[in-house]
Amino acid sequence: MRPAGIMGTPDWRQRARRFVSERLAPIAADIDRTDQVPSDLMAILGREGFTGLGIPAEWGGSDGNSESTAAVLEELAGASAAVATDLSVHLSVCAAPILRWGTDAQRTRFLRPLAAGRFLGAFGLTEPGVGSDAARLATRYERAPNGFRLRGSKMFITNGASAAVVLAFATRDPALGSRGISAFLVPQGTPGYSVAQRLDKMGIHGSETTELVFEDAHLPEDALLGAEGEGLSIALGALAGGRIGIAACALGVARAAFEEMCRSARLRSHEEDRACVARAYVELESARALVEAAARAKDAGRPFEIAASAAKLAASGAAVSIASVGLDIAGPAGTRAGHLAERLLRDARVFPIVEGTTEIQERLLGRSLIEQGGPSAERTP
Ligand SMILES: Cc1cc2nc3c(=O)[nH]c(=O)nc-3n(C[C@H](O)[C@H](O)[C@H](O)COP(=O)(O)OP(=O)(O)OC[C@H]3O[C@@H](n4cnc5c(N)ncnc54)[C@H](O)[C@@H]3O)c2cc1C
Numbered sequence: 535m536r537p538a539g540i541m542g543t544p545d546w547r548q549r550a551r552r553f554v555s556e557r558l559a560p561i562a563a564d565i566d567r568t569d570q571v572p573s574d575l576m577a578i579l580g581r582e583g584f585t586g587l588g589i590p591a592e593w594g595g596s597d598g599n600s601e602s603t604a605a606v607l608e609e610l611a612g613a614s615a616a617v618a619t620d621l622s623v624h625l626s627v628c629a630a631p632i633l634r635w636g637t638d639a640q641r642t643r644f645l646r647p648l649a650a651g652r653f654l655g656a657f658g659l660t661e662p663g664v665g666s667d668a669a670r671l672a673t674r675y676e677r678a679p680n681g682f683r684l685r686g687s688k689m690f691i692t693n694g695a696s697a698a699v700v701l702a703f704a705t706r707d708p709a710l711g712s713r714g715i716s717a718f719l720v721p722q723g724t725p726g727y728s729v730a731q732r733l734d735k736m737g738i739h740g741s742e743t744t745e746l747v748f749e750d751a752h753l754p755e756d757a758l759l760g761a762e763g764e765g766l767s768i769a770l771g772a773l774a775g776g777r778i779g780i781a782a783c784a785l786g787v788a789r790a791a792f793e794e795m796c797r798s799a800r801l802r803s804h805e806e807d808r809a810c811v812a813r814a815y816v817e818l819e820s821a822r823a824l825v826e827a828a829a830r831a832k833d834a835g836r837p838f839e840i841a842a843s844a845a846k847l848a849a850s851g852a853a854v855s856i857a858s859v860g861l862d863i864a865g866p867a868g869t870r871a872g873h874l875a876e877r878l879l880r881d882a883r884v885f886p887i888v889e890g891t892t893e894i895q896e897r898l899l900g901r902s903l904i905e906q907g908g909p910s911a912e913r914t915p
Contacts, residue, residue: 550609580651604782611786616740622779628655653698694744715765726751737880784849795860850885
């Protein structure tokens with residue numbers, strides 16, 4: 535049984551479903567096996583309009599809101615978690631902050647080609663020694679003639695090697711804490727900026743995860759996104775929206791794992807599998823409701839941060855749990871390399887970490903709920 539998708543306009547979801555069945559599903563296993571996506575995939579996603587989702591037509595985008603973006607990401611992730619994650623990062627934490635905080639010149643130079651899929655975007659916050667506590671960034675910047683100089687490195691950066699632009703965060707002085715951090719648009723080819731390594735991972739094979747290095751990388755004055763010192767609020771604002779995208783990717787994996795679980799249960803006909811499938815269905819649909827609520831709140835211009843954390847918690851938890859029980863039901867065959875149940879579990883396991891770990895979401899969500907006495911403020915239209 536395939537639970538009905540309820541988010542997004544039918545148009546975007548239908549377009550994504552068609553794309554998946556015609557183009558993505560046939561190559562998804564190869565993407566996982568080879569750890570590579572076809573080099574023209576972004577351009578193809580661009581032609582479908584997916585790389586311009588959430589970006590107004592005025593800036594070369596395809597319009598579409600958070601609901602339609604989530605619907606597309608869910609559909610793509612149902613076939614390839616890697617492709618969906620790459621697109622989510624590109625849209626939510628690179629293009630969206632340029633749209634929100636960029637000047638018209640920055641939007642013209644970066645947002646238009648990002649929207650068209652002519653190039654890919656990345657987001658560089660995490661460092662070898664800094665993740666959850668982003669105020670402790672060690673990558674430094676200083677003023678230089680006609681601009682800035684960046685020194686330091688970034689770790690686990692999605693799309694890092696292929697991205698034509700990375701939104702990178704650096705501090706003027708670590709002693710200033712959050713007030714010292716600024717955001718920079720760093721184009722590939724900037725002298726002193728390089729990709730140090732591509733990291734091998736257990737899951738989302740095909741999605742490039744990289745270490746980036748800045749060795750006195752010189753940036754012009756107009757590389758600064760937003761005002762100096764505004765970097766951490768730009769990063770956190772981008773990540774709040776990004777969590778809906780990552781939650782939608784996790785939801786797609788959870789749905790694929792649920793479908794695979796049902797297939798395995800049909801094959802072996804064990805009575806005890808019925809309860810597993812029932813529990814998985816409830817987890818899946820609860821996560822779907824939270825992802826939908828978060829996307830709707832954002833589209834309505836209401837506060838959505840609590841809902842986004844709840845959606846990410848629920849969807850990443852559902853993906854891991856359903857894929858894990860699904861592997862049990864698939865039995866020993868499911869552990870073999872190349873089996874879908876095995877791939878889905880490896881892919882699912884990444885989502886509790888990316889764009890804010892489960893523990894961090896629990897802390898954010900718990901604190902907000904206690905302070906506000908409940909999520910009702912976000913529900914109020
Ligand atoms: C596949 C992949 C893709 C990624 N892509 C990007 C990207 O494109 N750009 C980017 O900037 N980053 C990216 N990341 C990095 C990711 O966002 C970080 O890994 C994540 O934010 C956690 O940071 P950390 O790894 O430094 O862990 P840490 O912050 O060191 O945390 C380690 C553990 O401690 C827990 N922990 C930390 N602080 C607390 C606390 N206060 N209370 C309770 N528990 C706590 C965490 O939950 C975690 O379990 C990616 C990571 C992966 C795995």
